[in-house]
Every structure is written in C-alpha cells, then in structure tokens.
Amino acid sequence: MEYASAGGARGHDDHVRHHHEIGPLDEPERASGGYKRYGVSHLVRLLRIRRLTDLGVALADVPSVESGDEKARQILRDLDAGLAADIERRQRMRRDPAAVMENRAALDMSADFGTLTDDLPEAQRSLLLAYSSILTPEAMAALREQLSEPRGDLDAEFAVLDEDAADEVRQRLAERMAPDVRRQQRDHLGLADLGSSLRRETVVAESVVVHALVEFHHCAHLDVLRRVYAILYEGETTESGSNYARE
Structure with a gap:
C-alpha cells in the first residue's frame, strides 16, 4: 500500500518536508511525474515521531531519544524536570484566582499570604x-x-x-x-x-x-x-x- 504526493496538500507537505529536512523521516523515492511514494512504514514512522513531539521532545532530538543511550535519558530527564516546573507554576497560578474569589484583598499579593x-x-x-x-x-x-x-x-x-x-x-x-x-x-x-x-x-x-x-x-x-x-x-x-x- 502506497501513498503518493506531489504537493497537492500544501500544509501537510510543508509539515512532512520539515521532517525530511530535520532528519527523523526518510524521504521516499519519487515515481514518474515527480510524485513521492509514501508507504505504511512512513505513516508508522511519522506517528512515532508525532508521539515523541507530543511529549515535548524537540524534533531535532527525536533520533537521539530513539537511540536509548545516556544522551536520550538526559534529554528525557530534562524534559521531565521542565514539565514538573511548568506543572508547579500552573498550580500556583490556579491558587491565586481561587484566593481572589474568596478574598478580594488577595488581588494585591500571592495566595501564599492568604x-x-x-x-x-x-x-x-x-x-x-x-x-x-x-x-x-x-x-x-x-x-x-x-x-x-x-x-x-x-x-x-x-x-x-x-x-x-x-x-x-x-x-x-x-x-x-x-x-x-x-x-x-x-x-x-x-x-x-x-x-x-x-x-x-x-x-x-x-x-x-x-x-x-x-x-x-x-x-x-x-x-x-x-x-x-x-x-x-x-x-x-x-x-x-x-x-x-x-x-
């Protein structure tokens, strides 16, 4: 099963072309007429890449993460630390509106002051x-x-x-x-x-x-x-x- 593309879907092609340029996705062979022949293997590969990028992995870091070596573990540790810090920041942000709803004086200071x-x-x-x-x-x-x-x-x-x-x-x-x-x-x-x-x-x-x-x-x-x-x-x-x- 193959999928052909000659640039008909501009946005999709640009997105896939970026994957080719960065490196995670191999560019397929072209058929007569300039069409690129995408197979199911390309679809699976693209879904795997999307899975990692949805987790926050930078596209350029996808090959490193897939290698499973120490660099991959460090990238994932850094990503986890960043997500933890972001969650903590967002939790603090949630506390402040709740404090303001209960106590108008909290408009001045953070919820820590109660x-x-x-x-x-x-x-x-x-x-x-x-x-x-x-x-x-x-x-x-x-x-x-x-x-x-x-x-x-x-x-x-x-x-x-x-x-x-x-x-x-x-x-x-x-x-x-x-x-x-x-x-x-x-x-x-x-x-x-x-x-x-x-x-x-x-x-x-x-x-x-x-x-x-x-x-x-x-x-x-x-x-x-x-x-x-x-x-x-x-x-x-x-x-x-x-x-x-x-x-």
Whole structure:
C-alpha cells in the first residue's frame, strides 16, 4: 500500500518536508511525474515521531531519544524536570484566582499570604506589593512570617498618626516602636539587611523603597521612621528608612 504526493496538500507537505529536512523521516523515492511514494512504514514512522513531539521532545532530538543511550535519558530527564516546573507554576497560578474569589484583598499579593494582609491599612498593602518587586522569595517568606505574628497597638497607632501630630507625640511613638523594630530584625535576620535580600540592583531597590515610603506615608509617618532609625543606628550614615520592610 502506497501513498503518493506531489504537493497537492500544501500544509501537510510543508509539515512532512520539515521532517525530511530535520532528519527523523526518510524521504521516499519519487515515481514518474515527480510524485513521492509514501508507504505504511512512513505513516508508522511519522506517528512515532508525532508521539515523541507530543511529549515535548524537540524534533531535532527525536533520533537521539530513539537511540536509548545516556544522551536520550538526559534529554528525557530534562524534559521531565521542565514539565514538573511548568506543572508547579500552573498550580500556583490556579491558587491565586481561587484566593481572589474568596478574598478580594488577595488581588494585591500571592495566595501564599492568604488572609494575612486583610486587615492591613491600604498604605501597608501597597508597600508590601512594591517590596515584592525587589525582594527575593526568601525575604518575602520572612515578611509573611512577620505578618503572621500577633500585631500590637503600635501598628494601629502608627497607621492612624495624624499628619499634624506634635513633635513630642512623634518622639514618644518612635521610642516605643524602636524596641519592636529591633526585635523584628533579630527574629527575621533576612530583613535586618535588605542588601542581602534583593533580587534587583541595589540602586534600583533603594529607589523603590524610598519612593514607596514617600508615596504611601505622610510627613509625620516619615518623621517617626527617621526617629526610629536614629534611635537604632545613631551615629551611622545611610539612606533614611532603607531597613524598614514592614513600615
């Protein structure tokens, strides 16, 4: 049984011609009139090739995979690892829409944060989202652990601080916040030095942090943060506010 082709089915011929050019499929002899004579063996061969390419094997790698040697096994191991990573990525993608359906606040953060950001003020959620663009996954996991801890009155007091708060009010708040910030840095070492927790260039990351702080806090907030920093690092010269991942 033979199948003849002289280019009548353009798309099919182009596809088969590509198989000839790459190498997996031998080109048949031509009959009179220029027709190629395809037999059942060619059909079987084409189906075997399609089986491998459907699994994700590159057409050029088909002969190597069929050889069954160590190179073939390595190609299949790499393919399996790639598929596993793709499945994991797609599973994460599925978790996020489900989280958004259950909790609208999850529009900001990945499903890994669950409901941890639900009761955060809008400014803090915005800051957290901005930080996610510059921090490593490990640093974001540390932030997640930090958010899972019970929140004290200081967080709420800082959030509702009046923009016209008196100097003594700001100073008292800073003095009460400083020990809490020191404890957070001790308990979450990855957040004490953001320079080791960045996935972007330092200059870019510092720009994001500074602009985010200014964008989402008013002057009284920034003044309190400067005072906290002065209490913790008095005598050191650095960019104000660069170590405050939580605020």
